[in-house]
Amino acid sequence: MIGTTLALLLFLPAGAAPAAAPEPAATAAAGAPAPAPAPARSLDADLMEIFQKANQDYLAGDYPAAIAGYEKLLNAGRIHPDVTYNLANAYYRAGRKGLAVLFFEKTLAMNPGDEAARYNLELVRKELVDRVMPETGSTSAEPPWESFVRSLPPNGLAWVFLVLYFGFFAVAVARRFVRTRPLHRLLFWINVPVFSLVLVAGALLGGRMLAEDRIHYRVVIVPTAPLREGPERTAKPLMELHEGLKVRALSERGEFVRVRLSNGVEGFILQNQSGEI
Amino acid sequence: MRSARHLRAVWFALLAAASPAAAGEVSFSASVDRNVVGLEDRFTLTLTVRAPDLARIEKLALPDVGTLEILSQREQTATTFSFSGGSQDFRRIKNVLIVLKPTREGATTIGRATLRYGGQSYTTEPIAIQVVKNAPRAKSGRRAPAPGMSPFPFDDDFFRSPFDDPFFRSPLDEFLGQQRPIDEKDAFVEAYVSPDVVVQGQQATVTVMVYSRIDARIGETRWPKLDGFYAMDRDVSGARTEQKFIDGERYLYKLHQQKALFPLKAGEIALDPVSVEMVLSASPFSQETRTLKTRPLKLKVLPLPEAGRPADFSEANVGRFTLSAAVDATQVALNQPVTLTLTLRGTGNIHQARVPELPALDKFKRFDPAVDVQVQKSGAEVRGAKTVEYVLVPLATGELVLPEVKFSFFDPVDNRYRTIQTEPITLKVTASANAPPGTETGREVNLLAGTFKPIRFESTLSGYGHPLYRRSFFWPIVAVPPALWLLLVLGGAVSRIARSDSPRGRARQAISRARAHLKQASRHAARGMASEFFSEIKAALLDGIEARLGAPAQGMLLEEIRRSLLSAGADPADADGLVHELENCDFGRFAPASSRGQEMQDSLQRSRRLLQRLTRNAGRSPS
Numbered sequence: 001m002i003g004t005t006l007a008l009l010l011f012l013p014a015g016a017a018p019a020a021a022p023e024p025a026a027t028a029a030a031g032a033p034a035p036a037p038a039p040a041r042s043l044d045a046d047l048m049e050i051f052q053k054a055n056q057d058y059l060a061g062d063y064p065a066a067i068a069g070y071e072k073l074l075n076a077g078r079i080h081p082d083v084t085y086n087l088a089n090a091y092y093r094a095g096r097k098g099l100a101v102l103f104f105e106k107t108l109a110m111n112p113g114d115e116a117a118r119y120n121l122e123l124v125r126k127e128l129v130d131r132v133m134p135e136t137g138s139t140s141a142e143p144p145w146e147s148f149v150r151s152l153p154p155n156g157l158a159w160v161f162l163v164l165y166f167g168f169f170a171v172a173v174a175r176r177f178v179r180t181r182p183l184h185r186l187l188f189w190i191n192v193p194v195f196s197l198v199l200v201a202g203a204l205l206g207g208r209m210l211a212e213d214r215i216h217y218r219v220v221i222v223p224t225a226p227l228r229e230g231p232e233r234t235a236k237p238l239m240e241l242h243e244g245l246k247v248r249a250l251s252e253r254g255e256f257v258r259v260r261l262s263n264g265v266e267g268f269i270l271q272n273q274s275g276e277i
Numbered sequence: 278m279r280s281a282r283h284l285r286a287v288w289f290a291l292l293a294a295a296s297p298a299a300a301g302e303v304s305f306s307a308s309v310d311r312n313v314v315g316l317e318d319r320f321t322l323t324l325t326v327r328a329p330d331l332a333r334i335e336k337l338a339l340p341d342v343g344t345l346e347i348l349s350q351r352e353q354t355a356t357t358f359s360f361s362g363g364s365q366d367f368r369r370i371k372n373v374l375i376v377l378k379p380t381r382e383g384a385t386t387i388g389r390a391t392l393r394y395g396g397q398s399y400t401t402e403p404i405a406i407q408v409v410k411n412a413p414r415a416k417s418g419r420r421a422p423a424p425g426m427s428p429f430p431f432d433d434d435f436f437r438s439p440f441d442d443p444f445f446r447s448p449l450d451e452f453l454g455q456q457r458p459i460d461e462k463d464a465f466v467e468a469y470v471s472p473d474v475v476v477q478g479q480q481a482t483v484t485v486m487v488y489s490r491i492d493a494r495i496g497e498t499r500w501p502k503l504d505g506f507y508a509m510d511r512d513v514s515g516a517r518t519e520q521k522f523i524d525g526e527r528y529l530y531k532l533h534q535q536k537a538l539f540p541l542k543a544g545e546i547a548l549d550p551v552s553v554e555m556v557l558s559a560s561p562f563s564q565e566t567r568t569l570k571t572r573p574l575k576l577k578v579l580p581l582p583e584a585g586r587p588a589d590f591s592e593a594n595v596g597r598f599t600l601s602a603a604v605d606a607t608q609v610a611l612n613q614p615v616t617l618t619l620t621l622r623g624t625g626n627i628h629q630a631r632v633p634e635l636p637a638l639d640k641f642k643r644f645d646p647a648v649d650v651q652v653q654k655s656g657a658e659v660r661g662a663k664t665v666e667y668v669l670v671p672l673a674t675g676e677l678v679l680p681e682v683k684f685s686f687f688d689p690v691d692n693r694y695r696t697i698q699t700e701p702i703t704l705k706v707t708a709s710a711n712a713p714p715g716t717e718t719g720r721e722v723n724l725l726a727g728t729f730k731p732i733r734f735e736s737t738l739s740g741y742g743h744p745l746y747r748r749s750f751f752w753p754i755v756a757v758p759p760a761l762w763l764l765l766v767l768g769g770a771v772s773r774i775a776r777s778d779s780p781r782g783r784a785r786q787a788i789s790r791a792r793a794h795l796k797q798a799s800r801h802a803a804r805g806m807a808s809e810f811f812s813e814i815k816a817a818l819l820d821g822i823e824a825r826l827g828a829p830a831q832g833m834l835l836e837e838i839r840r841s842l843l844s845a846g847a848d849p850a851d852a853d854g855l856v857h858e859l860e861n862c863d864f865g866r867f868a869p870a871s872s873r874g875q876e877m878q879d880s881l882q883r884s885r886r887l888l889q890r891l892t893r894n895a896g897r898s899p900s
Contacts, residue, residue, distance in 0.1 A: 047738060055734050073738070082736035089732045116730035123729060126648060154744035158751065169758035173765060205746060237502065 047078050055086065063094035081111040088117070092124055098221035098243030100124050102275040105219060105246065109277055112151045128244040146215060149207040157208060161201040168194045216249040218259065218274040225274065227267035231256035238267045249276065303328045305392040307340065307401035315411050316379055319348060324373040324390050324401065331369045333395045339375065340401065341388035344408075348376040349520075350527060379408040459557050459565050462526075464489035466533070466553045468571035471657075476579045477543045478595030478626065479689040482511070482657045485551050485571060488523070488530040492558040496566070498534055501549030505542055507626055511535040512654040537659045539595075539626040543580035547573055585694045587685035589633065594686035596625015600632075602682060602699035611674050611708050617667045619682060619699070627652055627661040633684050635667055640677050642670040671706040678703050784824040788892050791820035795885060802877040810877050811865035814884050818859055821888040835859055842891075851890050858884055 054069025070087035073080075088103035104121035107114055168191060175187040226237035231253035241247070247259040247269075256268040304327040314320050322342075326334065331354060339350075353372045379385070385406050392399040467486045475481045487495060516532035533553065540546065550570040558564045581592065598621055605616045621632050628650055635643065644667070652661035671677055679702040688695050745751055776782040794817035801810035822830035822838060826845050830838055835856045842852040861880060 044738070051736065051738060052734075055732060058732055078738050080736065080738050082733045082738065086732040089729065092729065120730050123647070126650070154746070158745035162745075162754070165755065166758060169762055172762065176765065176769070209746060238499065 047073055047076060051083065054090075058086065058090055058093070061093075063090050066090040067094060079110075081107045081114055081117070084110070085114065085117050085120075089120065092120070096221070096243075097124055097128060098219060098223075099275070101128070101244040101246070102219040102221055102277065105217070105277040109150070111153065113153055124244065128242065145207060146211045149204055149211055152204060152208060154208060157201065157205055161198070161205050164194060164198045164201050168198050217246055217277045218249045218257065219277060220245045220247070220269070220273060221275045222273045225269045227259070227261075227265070227269055228256075229267060231258070231268045235268065238265065241269065246277075247274070249274075303394050303397075303399065305390070305394075305399035305401060307387070307390055307404060309387070309404055309406065312405065313407045313409060314379055315409060316382060319376055319378050322375045322377055322387060322404070324375070326371040326373075326392060326394070328369060328371075328394055331371050334371070334392065335396075336391070336393040337373065338391040339373075340390040340403075342375075342377060343385040343387065343406075344380050344383075345377040345385060345387070345406070346380050348378050350375045350522075379406075382408050382410055384408070459491065459559050459567070463491045463559065464493050464555055464557050464567070464569065466551070466555075466569045466571050468551050468574060470538075470548065470574045470576050473575065474577040474579065475540060476595065476687065476689050476692075477540055477581050478592055478687065479539070480596070480625065480659055481538050481540065481576055483536045483538060483548065483551075483574065484532060484657070485534045485553065486530055487533045487553060487555070488521075488528045489555070489557070490526055490528045494556040495533065496554030496556060498554070499552040500534075500536065501551065503536075503538065503548075505540060505546060507539040507541060507629060509537045509539075509628075509652075509659055511537055511657060511659075515655065535657060537657070538576075539629070540576070540578040543578045546576045546578060548576060549573060581687055582692075582694075587694055587696050589683065589696075590685040590687070590694060591631040593626055593629035593631055594684070595689060596623055596627075596630070596686060597688055597690060598623035598625065598630065598684065598686050598697070600682065600684045600697050600699055602679070602702060604679070604702055604704065607703070608705045608707070609671060611706055612670055612672075614668050614670050615704060617669055617679060617702070619665045619667075620662055621664075621684065622662040624658050624660045625686075627659065627663050630663060630686075632663055632665045633682050635682065636680055638669065638679070640671060640673045641679075642672055644668040644670075671704065674706045674708050676703055677706055780827045784827060784892070787820045787824035791817040791824065791888055791892070794820060795881070795888070798881060798884075802874070802881055805874060807877060808866055811862040811880070814880055815859060815862040815866070817888065818855060818862070818884060821891050822855065824892045847891060851887060854883070854887050855891065858887060 050069050050072055054066045054073075057063070057065035057069060067087060067090045070083050070090060073083045074087070084103045084107040088100045088107060091097075091103060092100035101121065101124055104117050104124065107117040108121070111117075171187050171191045171194065175184060175191070178184045178187060220241045220243050223243050225241045225243075227239050227241050228235040228237050230236075241261075245261075247261055250258040250260055250266070252258075252271065253268065255271055257271045257274065258266065258268050259274075260266045304325075306325050308323050308325070310321045310323075322340075324337070324339075326337070328334070339347075351374050353374065354369060377387075385408060387404040387406060389400045389403055465488050467488065468483060469486075470481050470483045472481060485498070487493075513532050513535050518529050518531045521528050521530055534551075550573055553569050553571075554566060555569055556564060556566050581595070601620045601622070603618050603620075605618075609615045617635070619632055619635075621627070621630060632648075647666045648663065649666075650661065650663045652659060669679075681698045681701050683696055683698040685694060685696040687693075777786065794813045798810050798813035798817065801807075801813060819830045822842065825847060826841055830841075833841070838859070839852045839856045842855065843849060858880065865876070865880070
């Protein structure tokens, strides 16, 4: 049962849990007295209008207008995978493949289970020009553990951890008050696997947080970006990176960022030639 | 351990090489480790030069080895000294070890080797070798060391052939390696471009080779800017290190890197040198990092000929290609998708080769194609396939024809343009209701396969932000259960301490002790240990009395106990019974011979009953 719960929670869509919370708009629609949320509802309505307008622009083929609309939403703090996904599509249609890759990656960072974003990202990657490593296929240097923890839905993982964690303590507390020996023993044996799962979920959660905090990636967003030996504009270029290439960001040095390619080559590129995922 | 062995090796080498030869004398000799060898055997010819200064060797010509085959050759050098008449003589010895293998049976002769030293010539004597089919096996053990070298028994791998490991250097080689500066002939890199005359778009391959005659490690490689080319790295990870003699010197060399270049414009193109960083070591005590550069290369790129250029030709289509077309079904139902796959296969810049567009198809709805490129990573020649998959949905019934697709390219081998085309494909499209037998009318085909997934029109635009574990409340919530648990444990401990100081707590402890004594008494009864049994029973009864009285009963007289119990509200019969049982215990303890097993069981039963009644109101009864 615990295993089933774990599986269900782990693969729950990341947005499922927060979506369950009542939205201000929904409360208003239900006619509940809500004096304060009135301006907020107006803001939401405005943002939704921008979103729909951007979608219409996209359908009409006016990609620059669609891009402007989606970016307006992001600038307003509405960082949502639906917005980044649509923006990535718009960038792709507008011929900005680097930015398309960047925003598909952002979408997947928020919601690793977004199959459409993953699919479109793969299609874009097939069209990328990379004169350095055209045959490797891989554009990232993620070790397997990192790929794994990043593929887990962040909120689903957190919920799994919380449920198991509270469950473990609940059983432990109950065991203290149980006087009959068989039940006492049963609760102990129930808690052994629960504790193991808590450790596993905790390790995954910790690994994901570690990956988010310590390991950063960037995507080249300009057609070509020289990878230089040093953090100066006069430093010797090692090679040219092309838009859409995902590189690992190691450190920032002035206007440059030190990056590592999937083949281990390191160098410096201008920060404004790449976008952080 | 290994270092100690090396030191011993050096010491023995020095002693063994000490020769009575006069100072300044030069000797040159040849020897083999055996004269009768089997057809499949290997043996070693050693040429030994003893001279005061090896640098004065002008020439050392190897002998004619007749029908023998030279498998490998390496050199050893050593410095020796000897004492003669109170003066010491330092000399150098150089051994050239040549591993030979017979090629045919019979007698053969190794000719004279020639040494030119200080303007004089020296020659060795010819050596007769008898090659038999099956030579008697050499005695097990180690081969004799080369002259001047250590007679100390080294590991077998000391004499291992360099063929076994191209980078092999014996410990003695390393230890006695000449302390000399690294010169430019010790290691060098070479690059060449092949072919050096190509037409625009045709592949030219630049290969970088690394040569070294000393220990070397390859570091970073820097290529020049390859503007004007579409460049592809070739996988040379399978390249092996091999050896080669250059000007009589043995070098190890390796294919280091290879790039396929597809020139994007015509003209004379100069390629700057490729830099390879190498860590060179002529001895274990010296190491040097050097950046070696290849010589500049030149590539002549001819323009694509104007004559005969097809109208639909694209400049990226240079190479040798084949084009094929296939559909996944030739009989489909109306509005059911069918996949048309165009496959361009061949050698050339397959990444940039442009597969022609499908002509307009009136009777089909066409989705954007999915393009996939597969290129072989290894091999100097770039070879691969590009597939373009179109999802087509027939909009009419009947026999619909997918027309031929033409593809024009320039063939650099035949030096002419060629146009190839696929065969037309006929599809039989039936009405949905009357799908032909065997047609998968309900098959799962993703119409959007190969096309972009559409944007999202429905969204709440909410519910996302920071993940749960980044919210401010997450970690405080996580801290709650252990905090509660800690409180619970601490509370329990405090409660226990508080209870142990109360009369009820003390009574409970006394009952607990009484229970333990009864359990122990039961064990003694089972073993027939009467004295111990009655001691435990007495202790249990006294604990029971303490639980009832709320004060220790140890040291009280029996009558005093009886009175105290009565005043504490105990049943007089129980008080009497207890006193009687205590007396019985004293009797049993001091007169064990009269005690029997049954008596002990009876006493145990009585004591249990008495304690149960006595402690009924004081806490949990002992059982």
